[in-house]
Amino acid sequence: MLNKQLSDQETTSALDCDLIIVGGGITGATLACALKESGLRITLIEARPLDVVAAKRQAYALTLLSGRIFAGLGVWEDILPQITRFQQIRLSDADYPHIVNFHPQDLGTAQLGYVAEHQVVLTALQRALQDAPNVRWCCPAQVEGVEYGQDAVTVTVTQEGERNTLRSRLLVGADGARSQIRQQAGIETQGWKYWQSCVAFTIRHQNPQNDIAYERFCYSGPMGILPLPGNRCQIVWTEPHAEAQTLQEMPEEAFLQRLAERTGGIFQGLELASDRFLFPVQLMQSKQYTQSRLALVGDAAHCCHPVGGQGLNLGIRDA
Ligand SMILES: Cc1cc2nc3c(=O)[nH]c(=O)nc-3n(C[C@H](O)[C@H](O)[C@H](O)COP(=O)(O)OP(=O)(O)OC[C@H]3O[C@@H](n4cnc5c(N)ncnc54)[C@H](O)[C@@H]3O)c2cc1C
Known part of the structure; x- marks a missing residue:
């Protein structure tokens, strides 16, 4: 028009x-x-x-x-070498003992998605x-x-x-x-504010593999873990507001301890690689x-x- x-x-x-x-x-x-x-x-x-x-x-x-849209705009070649292509998504739910795994074969593609920094x-x-x-x-x-x-x-x-x-x-x-x-x-x-906030931060680890995205659902809120280049991951940890604020403010050592417990020890040599940012969550x-x-x-x-x-x-x- x-x-x-x-x-x-x-x-x-x-x-x-x-x-x-x-x-x-x-x-x-x-x-x-x-x-x-x-x-x-x-x-x-x-x-x-x-x-x-x-x-x-x-x-x-x-x-x-989104990758195809950026390719169509001619910016993907610039972006792709600097981001992660994830090869697996692991979904787990509170006390349920099994993990649901998604693989590229499920979609017939070379990867399931990408993780890119802003x-x-x-x-x-x-x-x-x-x-x-x-x-x-x-x-x-x-x-x-x-x-x-x-x-x-x-x-x-x-x-x-x-x-x-x-x-x-x-x-x-x-x-x-x-x-x-x-x-x-x-x-x-229209919409609503959730009863939770999320704490977003980056970690560094020493695992040999870093192409898995995790989504872990717990009673107090979900946690998403996205692999980034350089053995780093972006983590978004959702908890009720007061608890999320406590997580943001607690000393680093105690925070890493809580994180290791929450992630079930999947990361070796866990280190915090950024500040912790707090976001209220809304729909x-x-x-x-x-x-x-x-x-x-x-x-x-x-x-x-x-x-x-x-x-x-x-x-x-x-x-
Ligand atoms: C912790 C967290 C994790 C997330 N993870 C994901 C994810 O994995 N995948 C995903 O797809 N989404 C994710 N999101 C959502 C994503 O961050 C947002 O949807 C996205 O950033 C929105 O982009 P935008 O450009 O529309 O808005 P914004 O990023 O908010 O950009 C708005 C821009 O407008 C400018 N601006 C504001 N007001 C004015 C004004 N009056 N005049 C001029 N300029 C103005 C601002 O400076 C800014 O540059 C996440 C969000 C959070 C909080």
């Missing part, structure tokens, strides 16, 4: 751009990358400096489909956008206001103390779970993903429990 409207040169030239994306996280940058050869003039507004946005300490399980993915996307003549970063910049009109959306933005207005055909909110764009548009959400869905001159993507549109490893994958699919 946008391409068709672009042929209306008179209207188009009166606008500053065809698409404004607010939020330069992985979802927003993926969308810009997907459209960089469309001929559309795109402005990406990001609140924080690009290197700060890329430096987020997080890793994600990526699905095979920095690797976002840096590759930023690099791919670097030379795109029709994509302009407005960053770090603050959105001061948005006005939706019949023919255009007007975004007031402040960058380096200077206030500007940008007129565009469409605004996309890719600005995360607490989306200012969604809230200002009056779009309501949230916007009641609308689109309205006139606006679309929401990624966490701005929906958030889910990290246990399924789906949040970012959904955002990539939205883009």
